[in-house]
Amino acid sequence: MNIPEGFLFSAISCGIRRKDRLDLGFILCQDKATSAGVFTKNTVKAVPVIIGKRHIKERFARAIIVNSGVANACTGSEGFLGAEKILAELSNLLRIKKEEILPASTGVIGEPLPVEKIIPKLPDLIQGLSPENYTDFARAIMTTDTFPKVVLKQTKNDIVILGIAKGAGMIAPNMATMLGFVLTDGRIEKEDLQKLLNKAVDESFNKITVDGDMSTNDTVYALASNRKEIKDWKEFETYFTEVCRELARMIVRDGEGASKVIKVIVKGAKTKREAEILARAVAESPLVKTAFYGADLNWGRIYSALGKTQIPFDPEEIEIYLNNIPWVRNFKVEAEEEVLRKEMAKEDVEILIKLKRGKQSSWIMTCDLTEEYIKINASYRS
Amino acid sequence: MNIPEGFLFSAISCGIRRKDRLDLGFILCQDKATSAGVFTKNTVKAVPVIIGKRHIKERFARAIIVNSGVANACTGSEGFLGAEKILAELSNLLRIKKEEILPASTGVIGEPLPVEKIIPKLPDLIQGLSPENYTDFARAIMTTDTFPKVVLKQTKNDIVILGIAKGAGMIAPNMATMLGFVLTDGRIEKEDLQKLLNKAVDESFNKITVDGDMSTNDTVYALASNRKEIKDWKEFETYFTEVCRELARMIVRDGEGASKVIKVIVKGAKTKREAEILARAVAESPLVKTAFYGADLNWGRIYSALGKTQIPFDPEEIEIYLNNIPWVRNFKVEAEEEVLRKEMAKEDVEILIKLKRGKQSSWIMTCDLTEEYIKINASYRS
Structure with a gap:
C-alpha cells in the first residue's frame, strides 16, 4: 500500500539521551497542509505543547519535528529558547515559516533539550527526507515502547491515511495521552479536520488507560496534504477513526510490562458519564489489574472497584461476562472455573458489566499490571 | 502497661480458609460499653458492614466478633443468614442481646462464610476469653498483613486506650479503609465517642492510601467501658487520635510489598480540598511510587502528577523539599544528587510541595509500589 501523497519522512540519531539510537524524527508536507491538534490537559505543559498550541492556529502547517529522550517539560525559559532555536534553524534551512512547524517531545521531564547536539544535525535530517522513511520516524519517537506503532489504511475512494504513535506508560483517558500523528492526502478544511480529530481522539486515545497518569507532553497532530477530493466523507471519517483506534490499541498492548489487553464495557448505566466512571474505576484498579x-x-x-465510585447501584443486580461467557450473576459464578480461567489467560480479555439502572453504556481499554511495570518505572531515568 | 479495664479477648482457629491459623477473634466488654462506628462508603457493602451499621445504633454494645479469610461481601441473603446465625448463637451462649454484638469480616469477596465451621467453635472462643489475649486477637484478623498492629497508650490521668487494626492493601483515603478497633476504659457519652471517632479517623485512617482501592468491608469500631472518669478531655482526645495515627502508619508501613513510607505534604494551596487533591494525586501516582x-x-x-489534577497552578512557582532538604525550585535541582539519593533511600521519606496560591495545606501518607505488590495480588485467592 502507498503512503499518503505529499509527505516525506526522516529520522536521525543525535545522541539526545543515548548514543546510536534514532531520537529525532521529521515529517515534511510538500504542500501547505491543513492542520489540527489535540493537546494534554495537564496543568504542567511541556514547551512543545505550549508552542504547538500556538502554531496550530496558523491556517496551514508544513512540518512536524519530534524528539525522544527528553520531554522539554519543566525546563522554563531555557527550554523555550532551545525549542525556538531549533525551529528557527529549520525554518531557515527549509525556507518555511517557523509557525508552520509543529513540535513534539517525549522523554524525561525536567532535563534540558540538548540544542547543541540537535542543531548541527538538522541538515542531515533534511537530507534524509523520503516517502519511505516513515517507519524510521516511528522508531525515532519511541521511549519505553517495545515496537513502533504504524497503521496505514486506504478508503475505497483511494484516500490514504497513515497513523504513527508512541506511548506505553503514563497513559490515561484524559485527552490525547501520548504522541500521535495522523496524515492523509484527502482535501479537508481546517475546521472539519479539527472536529474530526477531536471526535476520533475521544473514541480512541481517550478510551485507553495504562496507569492513570496523564503526561505533560500528550499531543496528537493531524495533517492533510489536500491532494485528493474526499467523495465519501462518512467513509473517510470511519477510516480515520479506525486508524486512531488501532494505534490506541497498540499503545495498550505495549503498556509497560503488560501481558494482556483488557476491554471493560459497562452497559445499563443511568448516564453515559456514569458508565464511563464505572468502566474507568474497574480499568484503573490495581487490584483488578494484578488479578x-x-x-x-x-x-x-x-x-x-465499581462500588468505590459510590454510584448507588444495587450490587445484586450486576451481571459480569468474561469474553461473552456469563461469569457472575446474583453473586454466583455461572460457569466452570476451568472455562473461565482459560478465557482469563487469553491475551485479549473483555469484561462486560451489566447494570439495570438505565440504557447508557461506555467502554475503556487497559492492560494488566505486572512486575515488569515496576521494573521499567523504578529506574526509568538511569 | 495495662490494657483498658473491662475488656476480654479471645482468638481461635476455625479453618475458614486455611488450617491452623487464627481466623476468628472476639472482644467482650464486661460492662455495657458505649459504642461508635465508622464504615466504608463503597456502594458494595459487606454483610457485616450492613449489620454493623444497624447494631451501632443501639445505645450500648457488649462484643465485637471478627473473622478473617472471607469478607462475607457479595454473598447475598445466604451471607446474611450465615452472619445472623453466628450472632444469634453468640447471643444465646453469652446471654447478651444480638444487637449488642458488632460484626466485622475481612478476606476474599464473594466466598460464603463457612458457618458450619464457625458455630461449633464458638464455645471455645468464649472459653478462651482473657484480658491478655489481645495480641492473639490482633493476629486473628490479619490477611496479607505481615505483622499484627497493636497500639497501647495511657494518658497522664490513667485512661488507657488500646488500638488494634488490620490492613495492608485495598487502602484508600475514602473513609475507614481497613478494620480498626479502639477500646478505652474512659467514661464517654455515645454522641461524644462517635464525634471523636469521626474526627480521629479523618486525621488518621482517612489520610493513608496504599493502592487507591476502597474495600467493601472497611470498619472502625470504638468501645468505651466507662470505668474511669475522663478528667482532661483535650488530653484524652489527643491520645485517642494518636492511637489511630500510629495504627494508620503501621498499615502503610505494612502496605503490600512496600519498602518505604512516603508522606506527601502540600502547602500554599488555595483551599484545603485543593491541597488534598494535589497530595493525593502525587501519593497515588504509580509512576511516582515506582520512582x-x-x-x-x-x-x-x-x-x-500535580498537573493531572488540572488545578491551574503555575508550575514554575512550585518548590519541592525532600526530608526538608530543598530539592527543586524554578525547575532546578537545588541539592547534590548524592545527598538527595541518600534521603530517597531512607525508609521514611517526606515530600513537601509548596505552592504560592494560598495558605491551605494537607497531607497524606502512602508507600512505594514494588514487584512484591504485584506478586501478592496476582494470586491472592490461591
Whole structure:
C-alpha cells in the first residue's frame, strides 16, 4: 500500500539521551497542509505543547519535528529558547515559516533539550527526507515502547491515511495521552479536520488507560496534504477513526510490562458519564489489574472497584461476562472455573458489566499490571 | 502497661480458609460499653458492614466478633443468614442481646462464610476469653498483613486506650479503609465517642492510601467501658487520635510489598480540598511510587502528577523539599544528587510541595509500589 501523497519522512540519531539510537524524527508536507491538534490537559505543559498550541492556529502547517529522550517539560525559559532555536534553524534551512512547524517531545521531564547536539544535525535530517522513511520516524519517537506503532489504511475512494504513535506508560483517558500523528492526502478544511480529530481522539486515545497518569507532553497532530477530493466523507471519517483506534490499541498492548489487553464495557448505566466512571474505576484498579495478570478469577475485586465510585447501584443486580461467557450473576459464578480461567489467560480479555439502572453504556481499554511495570518505572531515568 | 479495664479477648482457629491459623477473634466488654462506628462508603457493602451499621445504633454494645479469610461481601441473603446465625448463637451462649454484638469480616469477596465451621467453635472462643489475649486477637484478623498492629497508650490521668487494626492493601483515603478497633476504659457519652471517632479517623485512617482501592468491608469500631472518669478531655482526645495515627502508619508501613513510607505534604494551596487533591494525586501516582521504590530522583513525575489534577497552578512557582532538604525550585535541582539519593533511600521519606496560591495545606501518607505488590495480588485467592 502507498503512503499518503505529499509527505516525506526522516529520522536521525543525535545522541539526545543515548548514543546510536534514532531520537529525532521529521515529517515534511510538500504542500501547505491543513492542520489540527489535540493537546494534554495537564496543568504542567511541556514547551512543545505550549508552542504547538500556538502554531496550530496558523491556517496551514508544513512540518512536524519530534524528539525522544527528553520531554522539554519543566525546563522554563531555557527550554523555550532551545525549542525556538531549533525551529528557527529549520525554518531557515527549509525556507518555511517557523509557525508552520509543529513540535513534539517525549522523554524525561525536567532535563534540558540538548540544542547543541540537535542543531548541527538538522541538515542531515533534511537530507534524509523520503516517502519511505516513515517507519524510521516511528522508531525515532519511541521511549519505553517495545515496537513502533504504524497503521496505514486506504478508503475505497483511494484516500490514504497513515497513523504513527508512541506511548506505553503514563497513559490515561484524559485527552490525547501520548504522541500521535495522523496524515492523509484527502482535501479537508481546517475546521472539519479539527472536529474530526477531536471526535476520533475521544473514541480512541481517550478510551485507553495504562496507569492513570496523564503526561505533560500528550499531543496528537493531524495533517492533510489536500491532494485528493474526499467523495465519501462518512467513509473517510470511519477510516480515520479506525486508524486512531488501532494505534490506541497498540499503545495498550505495549503498556509497560503488560501481558494482556483488557476491554471493560459497562452497559445499563443511568448516564453515559456514569458508565464511563464505572468502566474507568474497574480499568484503573490495581487490584483488578494484578488479578487479571495472575489469571485469578477474583470477581469480588470488580464489584469493589465499581462500588468505590459510590454510584448507588444495587450490587445484586450486576451481571459480569468474561469474553461473552456469563461469569457472575446474583453473586454466583455461572460457569466452570476451568472455562473461565482459560478465557482469563487469553491475551485479549473483555469484561462486560451489566447494570439495570438505565440504557447508557461506555467502554475503556487497559492492560494488566505486572512486575515488569515496576521494573521499567523504578529506574526509568538511569 | 495495662490494657483498658473491662475488656476480654479471645482468638481461635476455625479453618475458614486455611488450617491452623487464627481466623476468628472476639472482644467482650464486661460492662455495657458505649459504642461508635465508622464504615466504608463503597456502594458494595459487606454483610457485616450492613449489620454493623444497624447494631451501632443501639445505645450500648457488649462484643465485637471478627473473622478473617472471607469478607462475607457479595454473598447475598445466604451471607446474611450465615452472619445472623453466628450472632444469634453468640447471643444465646453469652446471654447478651444480638444487637449488642458488632460484626466485622475481612478476606476474599464473594466466598460464603463457612458457618458450619464457625458455630461449633464458638464455645471455645468464649472459653478462651482473657484480658491478655489481645495480641492473639490482633493476629486473628490479619490477611496479607505481615505483622499484627497493636497500639497501647495511657494518658497522664490513667485512661488507657488500646488500638488494634488490620490492613495492608485495598487502602484508600475514602473513609475507614481497613478494620480498626479502639477500646478505652474512659467514661464517654455515645454522641461524644462517635464525634471523636469521626474526627480521629479523618486525621488518621482517612489520610493513608496504599493502592487507591476502597474495600467493601472497611470498619472502625470504638468501645468505651466507662470505668474511669475522663478528667482532661483535650488530653484524652489527643491520645485517642494518636492511637489511630500510629495504627494508620503501621498499615502503610505494612502496605503490600512496600519498602518505604512516603508522606506527601502540600502547602500554599488555595483551599484545603485543593491541597488534598494535589497530595493525593502525587501519593497515588504509580509512576511516582515506582520512582520512589527505585530511589530514582525523577522529580518530573511529581510535577506531572500535580498537573493531572488540572488545578491551574503555575508550575514554575512550585518548590519541592525532600526530608526538608530543598530539592527543586524554578525547575532546578537545588541539592547534590548524592545527598538527595541518600534521603530517597531512607525508609521514611517526606515530600513537601509548596505552592504560592494560598495558605491551605494537607497531607497524606502512602508507600512505594514494588514487584512484591504485584506478586501478592496476582494470586491472592490461591
